[in-house]
Each structure stands twice: as structure tokens, then as C-alpha cells.
Amino acid sequence: xxxxxxxxxxxxxxxxxxxxxxxxxxxxxxxxxxxLDAVTxxxxxxxxxxxxxxxxxxxxxxxxxxxxxxxxxxxIEPLLADSQSxxxxxxxxxxxxxxxxxxAINTLRSEGHDDSVNVYFENxxxxxxxYGDVTFPAGYYEAFRVDIGAAEGKNWWCVLYPPLCFxxxxxxxxxxxxxxxxxxxxxxxxxxxxxxxxxxxxxxxxTFMNELLGL
Numbered sequence: 001x002x003x004x005x006x007x008x009x010x011x012x013x014x015x016x017x018x019x020x021x022x023x024x025x026x027x028x029x030x031x032x033x034x035x036l037d038a039v040t041x042x043x044x045x046x047x048x049x050x051x052x053x054x055x056x057x058x059x060x061x062x063x064x065x066x067x068x069x070x071x072x073x074x075x076i077e078p079l080l081a082d083s084q085s086x087x088x089x090x091x092x093x094x095x096x097x098x099x100x101x102x103x104a105i106n107t108l109r110s111e112g113h114d115d116s117v118n119v120y121f122e123n124x125x126x127x128x129x130x131y132g133d134v135t136f137p138a139g140y141y142e143a144f145r146v147d148i149g150a151a152e153g154k155n156w157w158c159v160l161y162p163p164l165c166f167x168x169x170x171x172x173x174x175x176x177x178x179x180x181x182x183x184x185x186x187x188x189x190x191x192x193x194x195x196x197x198x199x200x201x202x203x204x205x206x207t208f209m210n211e212l213l214g215l
Contacts, residue, residue, distance in 0.1 A: 049126070
């Protein structure tokens with residue numbers, strides 16, 4: 001008899017847990033996923049990401065990737081210095097694509113590499129990524145890409161518009177001047193989302209929840 005009561009209690013506890021988890025999932029879908037999707041879409045519509053993808057993850061390929069990145073960033077910086085909009089920046093990058101490709105190839109050749117280079121725009125899904133103390137939620141973003149060789153290695157990334165690529169974020173902090181430029185193209189909610197610490201924690205939590213729930 002006692003064993004039967006214990007079994008019933010366990011089943012009751014299990015049922016309560018299932019109900020609670022179901023309510024949490026419903027709340028998560030409505031109050032987090034939906035809201036975050038809308039905010040992410042607004043952020044994505046306001047920025048151009050920049051990615052340089054290495055030929056492979058070998059130490060040599062990763063090192064030369066950084067040299068290509070620096071050469072390309074040095075070339076792009078003055079071109080975008082006076083850009084006043086995302087459309088203007090996009091047009092400049094498109095017009096300069098061949099020259100940017102040449103800069104990348106010349107850098108590779110000077111390092112003794114004969115890899116090919118592919119320069120293009122694309123809209124791709126990216127996971128949660130941080131640049132210094134600015135964090136962008138997972139989602140689909142427009143990206144200007146420089147692919148080296150087979151492009152099967154880890155990539156270096158930043159934001160070309162508004163210009164965050166041209167600041168030193170090595171110590172984990174994007175300068176206030178650059179954050180002001182970012183604030184100027186985002187809504188208040190979007191800016192808070194990418195700059196507040198609690199939002200970065202939420203991104204990690206939501207990524208975990210998505211994986212757990214198969215969303």
C-alpha cells in the first residue's frame with residue numbers, strides 16, 4: 001500500500017513538473033522569442049557585418065587571415081569615414097569589391113600564399129556574437145564577406161556600418177564615440193539590447209533554451 005502511495009505521489013509530482021514546464025515554454029515563446037525576433041530584425045536592418053573567413057583552422061591560415069583582415073580594414077576605413085547611411089556604405093563596398101579583393105590577394109601573395117579570394121555580400125544566419133562589450137543576438141544579418149581559399153576556417157568579424165571595425169576592442173570595451181554612432185542608427189530598445197549586460201546573459205539563456213526545446 002505504501003509503495004502504491006509513493007508511486008502516486010511521484011506521478012503527481014511528475015505531472016505538476018510537466019504542466020510547469022509547458023507553461024514556461026509557452027511564456028518563453030510569447031514573451032522572449034517573439035520580442036527578441038522583432039528586436040533582432042530591427043538591429044539586422046541597421047547594420048552591415050564584416051567577416052573574413054580563413055582557408056582552414058591551421059595556425060598558419062589563421063595568422064594570414066588576420067593579416068588579410070588588417071590590410072582590408074586599413075583600405076576600407078577611409079572609404080567609409082564620411083558615409084552617412086547604410087545604403088551609402090553598401091554602395092561604396094560594392095563599388096570597391098574588386099579593389100578590396102586585390103588588397104586581400106596581394107596580402108596573401110606577400111605572405112607566400114596562393115589561395116583564391118572571394119568578396120561578396122550575403123544574408124546569413126549568425127549565432128550570438130560579441131564585439132568588445134557590444135553583443136548582437138542570433139539572427140539573419142547582411143554581411144560583407146572576404147573568403148580565403150576553401151573558407152573552411154574560423155572567421156574574424158566586426159561591424160562595418162556603423163563603423164565598429166576601426167576601433168580597438170581588444171580590451172573588451174567599444175569606445176563611447178563608436179557606441180554613440182551605433183545608438184544613432186538603432187532604436188532605444190535595440191541599443192539597450194546590444195549593450196546591456198543582462199541582455200547578453202539572456203541571449204545565452206535563450207540559445208540554451210532553443211537547443212533544449214529544439215526551436
